[in-house]
Amino acid sequence: DAGVTQSPTHLIKTRGQHVTLRCSPISGHKSVSWYQQVLGQGPQFIFQYYEKEERGRGNFPDRFSARQFPNYSSELNVNALLLGDSALYLCASSTIKGGNNEQFFGPGTRLTVL
């Protein structure tokens, strides 16, 4: 079975631009979460979606938005990019119902803002 997939793998943008990152969860997983990981830090929660509805939001500005589609794939959008948005953006899927709350992470999208 395919794992979580993300596209693109790498992206270079300039300040002020916007970016759209995409994620396809593991088949059967209805929950998708987005995390930002800057170098040397742990992943920081941005959004979680379940059954196309936002279930949680981390402490990120309104420039960050996301949505989930009927096939449970998801997009993360970031507007008005800042240098500080340079990071690895990770998508994770889960079943929600699992007792161990295991999150399955994709390989990430490395975003560089110049």
Next chain:
Amino acid sequence: GQSLEQPSEVTAVEGAIVQINCTYQTSGFYGLSWYQQHDGGAPTFLSYNALDGLEETGRFSSFLSRSDSYGYLLLQELQMKDSASYFCAVPDYQAGTALIFGKGTTLSVSS
């Protein structure tokens, strides 16, 4: 708020045993997870403790003491491939089932 503290770096030699500690402060507690992340890779799930005690999975074990807000990951018979970052994490059920991660411990295994 929620916070997790873990050492930033640990070094060890092949074949040794290493323990990575994690202390947490949470508003509500539902369990402690551990994830491994190799350089440039995706975090992968290692273990989850919801109750006090030791959980063993092969060379890796994880321990939890809810009364002490403390847990650790124990790695035995270290191999070079265990060189990676290790993160403890707790679910934040105010945000769905999202995970709050510690800053991570970089483990370097030398021969």
